[in-house]
Amino acid sequence: MKKLSLYLLVVCSFVIITSTILFKLCNEGLRRVPFEEFGKLNEIMAGTTPYDLLIMGNSRSLLHVSPYILDSALHTNAYNMGTIDGSLNADLALLHAYLDHHDAPRYLLMNFDWWLPTDTLIRNEPFDYPKFYPYLDNKWVKKYLIPHSPQMKKVNTLPFLGLINYDDYKRTAALRGWTKSQRTVDVYKKGYFNRNAKFTGKDPKDTPPMKDCTFSDEGIRELDELFTLCNEKNITIFVFIAPGYRINEQLKVRQQDRDQLQQLMKLRHVVFFQDYSLRDEFLAPSWYCDAHHLNKEGAEYFSRIIAHEIEGFIHQ
Amino acid sequence: MLFNSFEFLLFFPIVTVLYFIVPHRFRWLHLLVASCVFYMFFIPVYILILFFTIIIDYVAGILIERSNGILRKRYLLMSLVANIGVLAVFKYFNFFIGNVNTIFLHFHILPREIPLLNIILPIGLSFHTFQAMSYTIEVYRGNQKAEHHFGIYSLYVMFYPQLVAGPIERPQNLLPQFREVHHIDYDRMVGGIGILLWGLFKKVVIADRVAIMVNIVYTHPADYRGITTILTMVLFSIQIYCDFSGYSDMAIGSARVMGFKLMRNFSMPYASRSIAEFWTRWHISLSTWFKDYLYIPLGGNKVSKGRWRINIMIVFMISGLWHGANWTFLIWGLIHGAFIIISAGLKHQSHISSKHPQRKKHRLHTFVNILTTFTIVTVAWVFFRAKTISDAAMMLKNSLKLFPLTTTVILQGGFGILSLIISSAAILFLFIVEHKTKDRYELFEKKSQYTWAFHAVLLLLIVTMGIFDHQSFIYFQF
Structure with missing residues (x-):
C-alpha cells in the first residue's frame, strides 16, 4: 500500500509539474507569435500599434470587411478584430484588452447578427477557447470569458490540464513563437481573412445558428456595455448587418426586440447603416463562399460599400 | 462514458x-x-x-x-x-x-x-x-x-x-x-495502470491524431488521389488498430487494477503472414466466438472442401454484418473469407508441386508475406471505413492514380507537419514496444527499476501530445 501510494505520488507529481511547466512554455511561445490567429490575438491583447478604425464582431466581420479598402478610401489605419464564431462576451473582452494597450480608435465598425444577444450565444462556451489560454491572467478574459467556459475555469485552477486542449496547430504555433520562425504567407492581413471559394446556394447545412432570436436581458446588457464603453472613449460606432445568403429570411425576431435594439442604438448614438442581406445585389450566391460569408470578391465589393457609407457619414 | x-x-x-x-x-x-x-x-x-x-x-x-x-x-x-x-x-x-x-x-x-x-x-x-x-x-x-x-x-x-x-x-x-x-497488490495494480496508460497512449496520441487526416479524405474521397489516398488507407489501418486495441488495453488494464483478468484481444495482428493468421491475432475474442459457436457447429474443416468454403464464407459474412448493417461491412467480411479460401488453395497447390522438403523460410519470404497480408487487410479496411460501396470504389480507383507524387491534405484540417512527425514517432515507438516484447503486456507485468519512469513518460506523452477532442471509439458503434 505504501509503495503503491509512493508510486502514484511520484508519477503524478512528475507529470503535473512537467506538464505545468510545458503549458507555461507553450503559452509564452504563443504570446510571441507574430502571424495568423495568435499574431492577431497578441496584437489585440498586448500590441501597441495605433489604429484609428477597428472592425469588430464575429466571422461575418472578419471575412467581410477589408481594412485595406477602408484605408485607401478613408485614409485611416484600420484593423479587423473579428473572430470566428465570436460572441458579445469575446467582443467585450477583446475591446477592453485592446484599450488597455492602445489609444482609443476614432471609429468602431461592427457587424450585428440577430442571434448575438440571445441566451444561447451569451452562455455558450467561447469558440476555440484554448486560444485564450495564453491570456488566462488577463482581467478581461477573467471577467467575460472564463465564467462561460467550464474548461477554462478548470485550466485556470489546474494549469497542467491546459495542454490536453491544445491541438497540433497550437503546438506548432508555440514552437514557431519560440524559434521566431516566420510564415511565408500570413493568411491574416491586418486581422482580415478571406476565402476564394464560390458558393452554389445549395448547401443544406448552411442554416443560421438558431432560428428563434429572442433577445436575453444579459445579451442586451452586454451590448449596452459595449456601446457605453465606446461612448466613454469617444469612439463613433457604426453598426451594419452583414450580407448572408437568405439566412435572415429564416430568423424569427420579435418586434419588441427590434424596437429595443433601435432604442438602445439611439440612446448610445450608434450609427446604423442597414441590413445588407436584404439588398437585391447580395442575393446572388456567387458573392459568397458559404451561406454566411462573402468570398474574396464579395467582401471587397461589400467593403467598398461600407467605406462609402462611412465616408458619407464623415463628410456629413 | x-x-x-x-x-x-x-x-x-x-x-x-x-x-x-x-x-x-x-x-x-x-x-x-x-x-x-x-x-x-x-x-x-x-x-x-x-x-x-x-x-x-x-x-x-x-x-x-x-x-x-x-x-x-x-x-x-x-x-x-x-x-x-x-x-x-x-x-x-x-x-x-x-x-x-x-x-x-x-x-x-x-x-x-x-x-x-x-x-x-x-x-x-x-x-x-x-x-x-x-x-x-x-x-x-x-x-x-x-x-x-x-x-x-x-x-x-x-x-x-x-x-x-x-x-x-x-x-x-x-x-x-x-x-x-481481490486484495491490494502493488505489482498487479501498477501493471494494470501501465496497460491502461499504454491503451490510452495508442488512442489519444496515435489513433485520434491520424483520424484527422483519415476523416478529411474519407469525407470527400473524390477530391484526393495517389499518395494522399494510399497514405490515408495505411493510416486508417493504424488508426483502427490503435483505437480498438487501445480500448481493449484500457479495459484489460482497468480490470486488472481491481484484480480481474480479461482475455487478450490482440496479438500484433499486422505481423501476420496470412489472412488466416491475422484472424488469430485480431479481435481474438470475436474470432474465437465465431469459431466456437458458428464455424465448428457448421462442421469446421472436417467437411468436404466445397462445404468448408461455404462455411468460411458464411462465418465471414456474418462477421461482416456483426460489425454493421451495411453492404460495405458485408463486402469487408467477404474479402477476408475469399482470401482465406484462396490462400488455403495456394498453400495446397504449393504443397503438391513441391517434391522437396518445405523450403526454409527466410526473412525476405516472411517479410513479403507480412507485406502482402497487410496490403490485403488495408484494402479490405477501405470497405469497412467508407460510407458507401461507391466511396470505397472511388478510394481504390484514386489510389491507383499515382501522379502528382505529392500530398496536399497533410497541411489541411489541422493535420500539419507536427502531426505527421508526432504520428510517425509514436507509431515507431509502438512498433518497438510491441514487437520487442512479443507479448506487449509482458513489459507492464515484469518488475523493473524503470517501471515508474516508463509510466511517468507515457502519462506525460498522453497529456502533452494527446488529442482530447472526445472522439469516440470506432468499435462503440457496433
Whole structure:
C-alpha cells in the first residue's frame, strides 16, 4: 500500500509539474507569435500599434470587411478584430484588452447578427477557447470569458490540464513563437481573412445558428456595455448587418426586440447603416463562399460599400 | 462514458478505491452500480434493453440447467431468439427495410416506402449480446453451471471495463472471478495502470491524431488521389488498430487494477503472414466466438472442401454484418473469407508441386508475406471505413492514380507537419514496444527499476501530445 501510494505520488507529481511547466512554455511561445490567429490575438491583447478604425464582431466581420479598402478610401489605419464564431462576451473582452494597450480608435465598425444577444450565444462556451489560454491572467478574459467556459475555469485552477486542449496547430504555433520562425504567407492581413471559394446556394447545412432570436436581458446588457464603453472613449460606432445568403429570411425576431435594439442604438448614438442581406445585389450566391460569408470578391465589393457609407457619414 | 474523458479520470479511481474499501460480499453490488453509471452516460434509457436481455438469459440459464432433452434446446432457442431479436430490431431492421424499399419501389411492387424506425443503436449492443449468448450456449453445452445469483450474472454482462467494446468474455473465465477475493497488490495494480496508460497512449496520441487526416479524405474521397489516398488507407489501418486495441488495453488494464483478468484481444495482428493468421491475432475474442459457436457447429474443416468454403464464407459474412448493417461491412467480411479460401488453395497447390522438403523460410519470404497480408487487410479496411460501396470504389480507383507524387491534405484540417512527425514517432515507438516484447503486456507485468519512469513518460506523452477532442471509439458503434 505504501509503495503503491509512493508510486502514484511520484508519477503524478512528475507529470503535473512537467506538464505545468510545458503549458507555461507553450503559452509564452504563443504570446510571441507574430502571424495568423495568435499574431492577431497578441496584437489585440498586448500590441501597441495605433489604429484609428477597428472592425469588430464575429466571422461575418472578419471575412467581410477589408481594412485595406477602408484605408485607401478613408485614409485611416484600420484593423479587423473579428473572430470566428465570436460572441458579445469575446467582443467585450477583446475591446477592453485592446484599450488597455492602445489609444482609443476614432471609429468602431461592427457587424450585428440577430442571434448575438440571445441566451444561447451569451452562455455558450467561447469558440476555440484554448486560444485564450495564453491570456488566462488577463482581467478581461477573467471577467467575460472564463465564467462561460467550464474548461477554462478548470485550466485556470489546474494549469497542467491546459495542454490536453491544445491541438497540433497550437503546438506548432508555440514552437514557431519560440524559434521566431516566420510564415511565408500570413493568411491574416491586418486581422482580415478571406476565402476564394464560390458558393452554389445549395448547401443544406448552411442554416443560421438558431432560428428563434429572442433577445436575453444579459445579451442586451452586454451590448449596452459595449456601446457605453465606446461612448466613454469617444469612439463613433457604426453598426451594419452583414450580407448572408437568405439566412435572415429564416430568423424569427420579435418586434419588441427590434424596437429595443433601435432604442438602445439611439440612446448610445450608434450609427446604423442597414441590413445588407436584404439588398437585391447580395442575393446572388456567387458573392459568397458559404451561406454566411462573402468570398474574396464579395467582401471587397461589400467593403467598398461600407467605406462609402462611412465616408458619407464623415463628410456629413 | 469514454475512457479518454475527464469523467473517466474521476470515475476510475473512485470506483477502484471504493472497490477495495467495500466488504467482499458487497463488491458485486458496487461494481454493478458503477457499471450502470458508466453505461448510462451514453443514453440512460437503453439500460432497460440491457436488463431485458439479462433477465431473459438469467432465467434461460437456470431453466436449461434444470431441464433435459428437447426442453433444453427450446430454452436455449428462447434465449437466442431474444438476443438476436434485440439485435435485429435495433441494428438490422432499418438496413433490411431500406433494401426492401429500394428493390420493391424499383419494381413498383410497393405503392410507397415502408417507414424506417427512428432509433439510435444502443452502444456496444453486439458486444454484450454476444457475451450473453456465449453464457446460455455454454450452460446448454454443460461447460458452465447456471449462475443463480442475479446480481453476479448481471455483472457478467455489464462489467464496465468491457461492457461497450469487449473483449467478449466467456463465462468460464469471468464469472468465477466475481467471487474471488481481490486484495491490494502493488505489482498487479501498477501493471494494470501501465496497460491502461499504454491503451490510452495508442488512442489519444496515435489513433485520434491520424483520424484527422483519415476523416478529411474519407469525407470527400473524390477530391484526393495517389499518395494522399494510399497514405490515408495505411493510416486508417493504424488508426483502427490503435483505437480498438487501445480500448481493449484500457479495459484489460482497468480490470486488472481491481484484480480481474480479461482475455487478450490482440496479438500484433499486422505481423501476420496470412489472412488466416491475422484472424488469430485480431479481435481474438470475436474470432474465437465465431469459431466456437458458428464455424465448428457448421462442421469446421472436417467437411468436404466445397462445404468448408461455404462455411468460411458464411462465418465471414456474418462477421461482416456483426460489425454493421451495411453492404460495405458485408463486402469487408467477404474479402477476408475469399482470401482465406484462396490462400488455403495456394498453400495446397504449393504443397503438391513441391517434391522437396518445405523450403526454409527466410526473412525476405516472411517479410513479403507480412507485406502482402497487410496490403490485403488495408484494402479490405477501405470497405469497412467508407460510407458507401461507391466511396470505397472511388478510394481504390484514386489510389491507383499515382501522379502528382505529392500530398496536399497533410497541411489541411489541422493535420500539419507536427502531426505527421508526432504520428510517425509514436507509431515507431509502438512498433518497438510491441514487437520487442512479443507479448506487449509482458513489459507492464515484469518488475523493473524503470517501471515508474516508463509510466511517468507515457502519462506525460498522453497529456502533452494527446488529442482530447472526445472522439469516440470506432468499435462503440457496433
